[in-house]
Amino acid sequence: MRRVVAVLMGVAIVIVAGGVAEAAITHRQDGPFGMLVAASSADQQPEQDSPVNKVSKKAAGAAAAKAAKVAPAPSLIGGVEPVHQVLDLLGHQRTELHYAEAEYVKPHFSNLLLLPGQYLKVSDPAGRESRYYGPEGLPLADPASLLDLGKTLSGGPLKGVDTWAMSVPGDTAVLEVVSKRLPTDKLGLPTEKLGGLGVTVDKVARGFSKKELAAKQKSRTESVCKRDDKSDAVCFQSEYPKEFEHSKPVARLLINGVELCTAWRIGANNRMLTNQHCIASQRDVSNTEVWFNYQCEVCGASKSGPVTKVNGDQFLATDDKLDFALFSVDDFEAVKPFGYLELDDRRPDAGEEIYIPQHPGGTTKQIAMFSDTDGGANCKVDDPNFEGYGPGTDVSYFCDTEGGSSGSPVLSRRTHKVVALHHFGGCPNSGVRVDLIQKKIAGKL
Secondary structure, eight states: OOHHHHHHHHHHHHHTTTTTOOOEEEEOOOOOEEEEEEHHHHHHHHOOHHHHHHHHHHHHHHHHHHHHSSOOOOEEEEEEEEEEEEEESOOOOEEEEEEETTSSSEEEEEEEEEOOTTEEEEEEETTTSSEOOGGGBBBOOOOOGGSTTTTOOOSSSSSOOOEEEOEEEEEEEEEEEEEEOOOOOHTTOOHHHTTOOOEEEEEEEEEEOOOHHHHHHHHHOOOOSSSOOEEEEEGTTTTTTHHHTTTTTEEEEEEETTTTEEEEEEESSEEEETTTOOOOOOHHHHHHHEEESSSSSSTSSSBBBBOOOEEEEEEEEEEEETEEEEESSSSSHHHHHOBBOOBBBSSOOOTBBEEEEGGGGGOOOOOEBBOOOGGGGOOOOOEEOOOSTTTTTTEOOOOOOTOOOOTOOEETTOOEEEEEEEEESSSSEEEEEEEHHHHHGGOOO
């Protein structure tokens, strides 16, 4: 009984320590059942390749997989704050939502009751990134078209909604009702009726500040194996142009306003792939932002260039054993220029060189290609028959990853095609074999 409690306590430690999907777990041989204990990457040492240690390595991988399955979760990078801000139609038509040093601000509407000729504008203070919302919370590509009297999608005052706006970068979001002002009597509505209409913001998701993220990272188990060898994606542009080019279809996910994972375009059609423990339902897809080109423009810089943001659209397929989720986005034309990745329909070889484009810990895009665990050379497939949620479902490696890297593609340097879908940490880290995933989704691509 004590050993069962110890196992549960070990899992609880992982959950409390940040809720990251790829919790680092080590397996200690404390008797016939062993004990799961949360461990930082600094505590983990590569094992010798003796027959006994090879068995131990596979046992540790199985233990990590089973422990991660207990409470898998995306990386938490923000919080939800309750608010009550109302923009009515009698004069109070602008407000600012400010959270000091927040990475982003994402308002939620409980009501969006607009009249003909009106829309809501949500932007950062400088107006560098603005989006517009009309009837029933629908984002508008051409908001000016609604300013003509009578042009609404529903033909009149609108009903309440339950929807998130797209996030605004920085610590302040500006909300403004834009309208073609008309005399009240011509609208045929008395003043007291106008007072009951407007926009209600009932909560806000805001990104943690750098200080808050740093504090959380101190207690978060990671999957950086010894030294962190990842680098900004743009650092590979000159010397490794093919690897850099194949990082472009990789996107950051912002899920439910506060959670982070990675996803990527699979094939030429409107399809995205990530982990099931990141996105598990249509509701998750509908509340997910997909950020393309979130990467530094200069090697070693700290800020991203222009980002293309779209929303998730349709939840298409999933599998718990293979831990994948297939979905589409709502503005496919906007993301077509970033290209797509192809699946490698085979199990990779032991020792095959690989690389992983990813968004670790909410940062701009990075690529893991080298590993000090592999002697400073290109990281490679360690075990092509690794145990994930099932025997032989995974491929293991010592490429560095972190919370938030879940859902990243693992690409072969031989073919530049995807051989695995990253989902577990633990050093070795591991990804689901895509030749198995392909059999499940072939008819949906």
